Amino acid sequence: MLGFIGRRLIAMVLTMWAVSFVAFAIIQLPPGDYLTTYMATLAANGDRVDPATIEALRQQYGFGEPYIVQYWKWISGIVLRGDFGQSFEWKAPVTTLIWGRLGNSILLEGLAVIVMWLVAVPIGIYAAVRKYSLGDYLATIGGFIGLAIPNFFFALILMYLSFIWFGETIGGLFSPQYEAARWSPGRVWDFLSHAWAPVLVLSMAGTAELIRILRANLLDELKKPYVTTARAKGLSEFRTIMKYPVRVALNPLISTIGWLLPALVSSSVIVSVVLNLPTAGPLLLRSLTSQDMFLAGAIIMLLGMLTVIGTLVSDLLLAWIDPRIRYGSK
Amino acid sequence: MKQFTLFGRAEGPSGLRLAGAVALTALLAAAGPALGQQQAPILDAMVESGDLPPVAERLPANPLVVEPVDSVGTYGGTWRSALRGGLDNAWIARTVAYDGLVRYNREWDEIIPNLAESWEVSEDATTYTFKLREGLKWNNGTPFTSADIAFAVELMSEPSYGVGTFIKNANNPVTAEVVDETTVKLIFEKPNGIIMDELASVNGLTLVSLSKDYCSQFYPKYNPNAAEEAKAAGFETWELWMANRCSWSTETIRFANPELPFMNAWMIEEPLTGDATRATFVRNPYYWKVDSAGNQLPYIDRLEMRVSDSLEEITLMALNGEIDFQDRHIATVANQPLFFDGQEEGDYRLGENIPSNMNTMVLQFNLNHVDPVRRELFSNKDFRIGVSHLIDRQEIIDVVFTGQGSPGQAAPRPESPFYDEEMTTQYTEFDPDAAAAAFAAAGLGEKNGDGFYTMPDGSPLVVTIDMISAFRAEWTDMMELMQLQLEAGGIDIELNNIDRTLYYDKRPTGDYDAQIWQGDGGLDVIQEPRYYMPSGDESVWAYRWAQWYLGSRPEIAEEPAEWAKQQMELMNQLRASGDPAERDELMKQILTIAKENFPVIGVSLPGNGYYIAKNNLRNVAEPMLHAYLFPTPGPYDPFQWYFAAE
Numbered sequence: 001m002l003g004f005i006g007r008r009l010i011a012m013v014l015t016m017w018a019v020s021f022v023a024f025a026i027i028q029l030p031p032g033d034y035l036t037t038y039m040a041t042l043a044a045n046g047d048r049v050d051p052a053t054i055e056a057l058r059q060q061y062g063f064g065e066p067y068i069v070q071y072w073k074w075i076s077g078i079v080l081r082g083d084f085g086q087s088f089e090w091k092a093p094v095t096t097l098i099w100g101r102l103g104n105s106i107l108l109e110g111l112a113v114i115v116m117w118l119v120a121v122p123i124g125i126y127a128a129v130r131k132y133s134l135g136d137y138l139a140t141i142g143g144f145i146g147l148a149i150p151n152f153f154f155a156l157i158l159m160y161l162s163f164i165w166f167g168e169t170i171g172g173l174f175s176p177q178y179e180a181a182r183w184s185p186g187r188v189w190d191f192l193s194h195a196w197a198p199v200l201v202l203s204m205a206g207t208a209e210l211i212r213i214l215r216a217n218l219l220d221e222l223k224k225p226y227v228t229t230a231r232a233k234g235l236s237e238f239r240t241i242m243k244y245p246v247r248v249a250l251n252p253l254i255s256t257i258g259w260l261l262p263a264l265v266s267s268s269v270i271v272s273v274v275l276n277l278p279t280a281g282p283l284l285l286r287s288l289t290s291q292d293m294f295l296a297g298a299i300i301m302l303l304g305m306l307t308v309i310g311t312l313v314s315d316l317l318l319a320w321i322d323p324r325i326r327y328g329s330k
Numbered sequence: 331m332k333q334f335t336l337f338g339r340a341e342g343p344s345g346l347r348l349a350g351a352v353a354l355t356a357l358l359a360a361a362g363p364a365l366g367q368q369q370a371p372i373l374d375a376m377v378e379s380g381d382l383p384p385v386a387e388r389l390p391a392n393p394l395v396v397e398p399v400d401s402v403g404t405y406g407g408t409w410r411s412a413l414r415g416g417l418d419n420a421w422i423a424r425t426v427a428y429d430g431l432v433r434y435n436r437e438w439d440e441i442i443p444n445l446a447e448s449w450e451v452s453e454d455a456t457t458y459t460f461k462l463r464e465g466l467k468w469n470n471g472t473p474f475t476s477a478d479i480a481f482a483v484e485l486m487s488e489p490s491y492g493v494g495t496f497i498k499n500a501n502n503p504v505t506a507e508v509v510d511e512t513t514v515k516l517i518f519e520k521p522n523g524i525i526m527d528e529l530a531s532v533n534g535l536t537l538v539s540l541s542k543d544y545c546s547q548f549y550p551k552y553n554p555n556a557a558e559e560a561k562a563a564g565f566e567t568w569e570l571w572m573a574n575r576c577s578w579s580t581e582t583i584r585f586a587n588p589e590l591p592f593m594n595a596w597m598i599e600e601p602l603t604g605d606a607t608r609a610t611f612v613r614n615p616y617y618w619k620v621d622s623a624g625n626q627l628p629y630i631d632r633l634e635m636r637v638s639d640s641l642e643e644i645t646l647m648a649l650n651g652e653i654d655f656q657d658r659h660i661a662t663v664a665n666q667p668l669f670f671d672g673q674e675e676g677d678y679r680l681g682e683n684i685p686s687n688m689n690t691m692v693l694q695f696n697l698n699h700v701d702p703v704r705r706e707l708f709s710n711k712d713f714r715i716g717v718s719h720l721i722d723r724q725e726i727i728d729v730v731f732t733g734q735g736s737p738g739q740a741a742p743r744p745e746s747p748f749y750d751e752e753m754t755t756q757y758t759e760f761d762p763d764a765a766a767a768a769f770a771a772a773g774l775g776e777k778n779g780d781g782f783y784t785m786p787d788g789s790p791l792v793v794t795i796d797m798i799s800a801f802r803a804e805w806t807d808m809m810e811l812m813q814l815q816l817e818a819g820g821i822d823i824e825l826n827n828i829d830r831t832l833y834y835d836k837r838p839t840g841d842y843d844a845q846i847w848q849g850d851g852g853l854d855v856i857q858e859p860r861y862y863m864p865s866g867d868e869s870v871w872a873y874r875w876a877q878w879y880l881g882s883r884p885e886i887a888e889e890p891a892e893w894a895k896q897q898m899e900l901m902n903q904l905r906a907s908g909d910p911a912e913r914d915e916l917m918k919q920i921l922t923i924a925k926e927n928f929p930v931i932g933v934s935l936p937g938n939g940y941y942i943a944k945n946n947l948r949n950v951a952e953p954m955l956h957a958y959l960f961p962t963p964g965p966y967d968p969f970q971w972y973f974a975a976e
Contacts, residue, residue: 032831040830050498051882056489090604091573091583093564097604163646171643276640
């Protein structure tokens with residue numbers, strides 16, 4: 001097992017390096033650079049900029065250098081000094097911008113994932129065991145509606161309804177008075193009173209998907225002879241279902257835990273914009289449109305890292321939950 | 331006690347006005363002590379405890395007296411608004427950061443004293459001498475002197491620092507000379523007739539927003555260790571560290587540093603950092619303006635701006651009465667009925683904004699196309715006349731703008747002294763026959779089987795128009811209608827919706843047929859003549875001629891047509907002239923040439939915009955002129971707005 005983890009760690013480092021190289025290349029692909037967009041913004045405002053000034057800034061930011069040189073500077077800064085470079089737009093080190101937002105992202109997406117599982121697993125099991133019952137149909141209909149409504153649209157509907165019914169504008173994660181405060185019971189309550197909406201929105205489509213996958217897997221599993229054997233031996237219905245069929249049916253869900261976070265971050269960009277959530281999504285979107293490349297690069301890198309770590313975690317979980325995988329690795 | 335309205339319209343050179351200003355100043359100085367200065371109640375405790383000097387010591391010897399729009403107000407309250415995303419510096423520029431050496435009056439037809447109580451212009455318009463108010467102080471209590479202005483010029487002259495407006499103009503460099511504590515000279519190499527407009531506009535801030543006391547510590551010239559200190563702070567060069575601490579103009583980062591001294595009515599309380607969800611400003615106890623009763627301004631204690639990525643959220647906040655004054659982002663054509671219907675519920679009112687844009691969209695054919703055949707066609711005035719006659723402007727106005735506005739070309743707005751009805755209305759009637767005649771005169775080839783005209787040599791003619799729908803949502807609808815209209819008249823159109831960066835990157839290549847943009851320069855005619863002559867990079871219709879004029883990219887510059895050269899000649903005279911009347915005359919000549927040559931095609935004059943103000947917010951002017959250079963509501967003195975007690 002230790003050997004397996006060791007091999008995986010080496011592979012992870014190589015993967016990260018590849019991700020960083022590709023990410024940096026992708027950010028550089030669009031025509032122009034940050035200064036082009038900066039000039040465009042100034043020009044749109046009716047401001048005029050001296051091209052010589054822009055040229056001087058270009059030198060300063062090192063935009064003129066070849067790709068490899070720029071990449072090397074960037075990656076060596078990260079690896080050797082933990083320095084992710086400057087955000088041009090914010091005129092500040094990238095590290096001062098991203099941690100808080102990534103933290104919010106992880107907190108919010110984490111809550112969404114937990115809610116998703118807590119809701120989806122019991123419903124999925126119930127829908128499989130009581131196939132074609134009223135409950136199954138309700139779960140199915142609800143699930144399909146949840147899948148069909150786009151996230152951001154659902155968020156808009158929520159905002160509109162809460163404005164019409166309660167005269168409240170939902171948005172953000174905290175009330176102004178708790179915005180900069182330390183964590184306290186009051187702040188936790190304030191956070192929860194704001195966070196329910198984004199968590200509901202973010203977890204809805206995922207929940208629907210989970211229910212369908214779990215139901216299908218479990219139905220396959222319940223037909224198998226060992227379930228019949230277990231029943232014949234007089235095991236309680238609950239244990240019969242929970243002991244093996246559910247564990248096996250969870251397998252595909254567990255193996256994709258690693259993808260959950262990046263998928264949630266990327267799918268939640270628009271939701272975050274609509275609900276004004278201070279997460280990494282809007283920051284990434286903004287940095288990509290303005291070609292603030294070190295900021296975008298850092299966010300993409302960190303998302304890549306989360307994916308890689310998540311995959312490792314899901315493999316370990318799988319080994320724990322599914323004995324067949326454990327024996328295979330020996 | 332009337333204030334600057336005394337002068338009426340600016341007629342003569344500024345010398346005359348100067349005399350008036352000086353006389354008035356003397357009057358006010360004499361009246362000063364009798365006015366009995368008041369301060370905001372929230373400052374009382376600080377003065378009592380000795381943390382703050384008394385108001386008389388905080389104010390300059392002759393504070394600027396501001397005539398309230400309606401009535402003398404009361405202190406207190408918080409003005410709530412919203413920023414879209416964390417980099418929305420324009421709204422802060424317009425609400426907080428607009429005080430320069432001089433400013434425009436509320437009618438936007440005259441330059442009036444501000445931090446400078448008077449100024450003099452040399453005969454040859456190369457030397458401008460400003461006299462600052464005596465005893466001005468930064469918000470941290472340190473004196474604001476002519477040294478601060480000289481420092482700003484010095485720092486912004488560094489080739490490696492900042493994006494300067496007039497300070498970095500290579501064609502006409504400027505130096506600053508400190509005469510004494512309150513007198514400073516700006517000395518230009520060549521005559522400069524437009525500097526006062528520059529200083530009165532939103533760009534005037536740079537000159538008065540860098541405290542030498544504070545900012546020189548990041549500058550190797552004054553602090554030999556600046557480079558090491560920058561490195562220690564995590565910045566590669568002193569310039570990057572300086573940009574983070576003491577940025578130029580109204581860059582967003584300026585509002586992320588609470589230590590940076592301010593001269594504005596409000597100062598930073600909660601900074602706008604990268605992860606801030608709101609930014610707040612609090613009254614500057616050293617603000618140097620008083621109302622006509624001698625009360626220190628501003629009236630409003632605090633500004634609270636929610637940082638929101640969500641337009642929907644800001645819109646709902648406004649409907650819910652959670653915004654006290656705002657027009658940016660939310661006051662759109664689409665939202666107007668919504669806000670109109672919600673007035674009672676949200677306890678706010680709509681006020682009128684007059685946009686400075688003279689057109690909803692300007693279609694610019696590329697007169698400098700790299701393909702000689704296309705260049706010849708697009709340069710042909712008859713071709714452009716034909717296209718203009720094919721546009722059914724009324725249909726576009728009815729469908730896209732719910733009937734608001736009127737057909738019009740790219741020409742100064744009706745409110746402008748440069749307004750010319752003929753220039754606005756020529757070739758605007760929808761007339762396919764006139765268009766066909768014009769195309770025949772332009773020598774277009776026969777129509778092909780699809781009913782489209784061909785090139786004069788018979789090859790297919792497809793015009794590709796570049797657009798950025800992301801910048802203005804209504805452009806997509808407008809362009810799609812226009813495409814149908816032009817194709818019905820026999821011109822094959824392709825729409826090319828691209829990203830803004832690419833849009834700018836294409837310009838130097840000269841390889842584009844046409845681009846569209848908004849109608850800048852409706853009120854700020856002299857400052858923004860991009861559609862009237864090839865004045866700069868934004869004159870997309872003649873990019874290479876503009877380079878010839880600017881001298882910035884000789885490798886792609888091309889000698890302009892005779893009429894455009896004549897305009898450039900006139901513009902050079904205008905920029906060197908110190909006499910407003912002469913400048914207006916020269917601008918009229920430039921416009922006449924533009925009218926005759928019809929370089930770009932406009933669609934319609936925009937309908938008036940609106941702002942949202944809470945019902946208890948008083949002294950808000952209406953209507954407001956609205957422009958980037960005239961940073962509304964700044965020129966209407968938000969520091970004299972107040973909340974009426976219910």
